[in-house]
Amino acid sequence: MPHQITIKPSNHVFTVIEDETILEAALREGFVIAYGCRNGACGTCKGKVLEGVVDYGTYQEHALPDTEKALGQALFCQARPLTDLAIECREIGAAKDIQIKILPCRVQKLDRFASDVAILRLKLPTNERLQFLAGQYIDILMKDGQRRSLSLANAPHDDALLELHLRNYGGPFSDYVFNRMKEKDILRFEGPLGTFFLREDCAKPIILLASGTGFAPIKSIAEHAIHKGIQRQMTLYWGARVRADLYMHELAGKWQSEHGITYVPVLSEALPEDQWSGRSGFVHRAVMEDFPDLSGHQVYACGVPAMVEAAHKDFTTQCGLPDDEFYSDSFTPAVPAPG
Numbered sequence: 001m002p003h004q005i006t007i008k009p010s011n012h013v014f015t016v017i018e019d020e021t022i023l024e025a026a027l028r029e030g031f032v033i034a035y036g037c038r039n040g041a042c043g044t045c046k047g048k049v050l051e052g053v054v055d056y057g058t059y060q061e062h063a064l065p066d067t068e069k070a071l072g073q074a075l076f077c078q079a080r081p082l083t084d085l086a087i088e089c090r091e092i093g094a095a096k097d098i099q100i101k102i103l104p105c106r107v108q109k110l111d112r113f114a115s116d117v118a119i120l121r122l123k124l125p126t127n128e129r130l131q132f133l134a135g136q137y138i139d140i141l142m143k144d145g146q147r148r149s150l151s152l153a154n155a156p157h158d159d160a161l162l163e164l165h166l167r168n169y170g171g172p173f174s175d176y177v178f179n180r181m182k183e184k185d186i187l188r189f190e191g192p193l194g195t196f197f198l199r200e201d202c203a204k205p206i207i208l209l210a211s212g213t214g215f216a217p218i219k220s221i222a223e224h225a226i227h228k229g230i231q232r233q234m235t236l237y238w239g240a241r242v243r244a245d246l247y248m249h250e251l252a253g254k255w256q257s258e259h260g261i262t263y264v265p266v267l268s269e270a271l272p273e274d275q276w277s278g279r280s281g282f283v284h285r286a287v288m289e290d291f292p293d294l295s296g297h298q299v300y301a302c303g304v305p306a307m308v309e310a311a312h313k314d315f316t317t318q319c320g321l322p323d324d325e326f327y328s329d330s331f332t333p334a335v336p337a338p339g
């Protein structure tokens with residue numbers, strides 16, 4: 001039975017039909033509420049149920065602790081309404097006019113950078129272009145129905161080829177890319193997705209924070225900012241274990257020398273052969289050493305969940321960063337299948 005959802009404070013109204021989640025229905029009707037993983041792992045879509053009852057669905061405990069649930073919070077990518085609802089959540093105006101498409105594409109180029117990082121460049125059919133915001137991701141649709149989310153690393157203006165950075169974490173898509181993929185292979189994807197993108201209606205200085213291949217959407221944001229001549233102060237921190245993991249170190253160095261984006265690489269396990277004299281340790285701690293007061297900044301963070309979660313917690317509790325100025329995209333694993 002359909003249920004009517006009213007978003008507060010905007011009073012936008014949409015209808016959830018059949019087995020849809022609240023997020024699926026909102027997106028279908030053109031209302032973009034903040035979201036990331038869409039599988040109950042990242043917490044980005046969290047909001048409050050002001051009136052009515054929901055089925056909370058399947059999610060990871062850390063994304064919605066029981067204490068928050070008791071206060072009326074729910075994850076809208078998982079929750080389904082059992083009655084009409086009034087909900088409170090963040091609506092994202094900038095993403096609402098961008099059409100989400102399912103498209104085929106061809107692997108135009110496949111490069112290996114570090115020992116376990118692959119860079120894919122995908123070509124769309126002639127006459128197709130993907131409109132997206134710098135920082136968004138796509139889902140590769142695999143033949144067995146599984147999806148693999150990957151951030152777009154090219155900037156929106158540079159859209160002849162879509163660029164993806166992939167670390168070999170295992171799993172079916174990595175297995176395919178690292179063992180069997182050939183140039184000219186055909187893939188299908190859905191996108192653009194997510195609400196991690198550069199907020200351009202703001203003049204605050206920016207911290208860009210990446211770990212590993214979390215560099216991909218950060219690269220898109222940096223190249224977009226350079227292309228548009230955005231004059232906000234930007235500092236990029238890129239954390240990795242060893243020097244080889246900074247697989248586009250020279251490019252980031254060039255942004256510093258040619259475009260004024262300060263670049264701070266940070267290694268956590270530098271090898272003797274790296275001859276590393278740069279910063280060491282946890283990448284988000286390096287930010288805190290340099291910027292003990294983040295109250296006037298925006299932060300864009302992408303990488304492994306441990307880094308993103310630690311940065312969010314420490315920046316907001318110790319450095320005065322406003323909670324709503326921390327934008328993130330973390331590599332969250334899918335919710336395990338029930339049973």
Ligand code: FES
Nearest residue numbers: 036037038043077
């Ligand atoms: S988008 Fe709902 S938990 Fe990540």
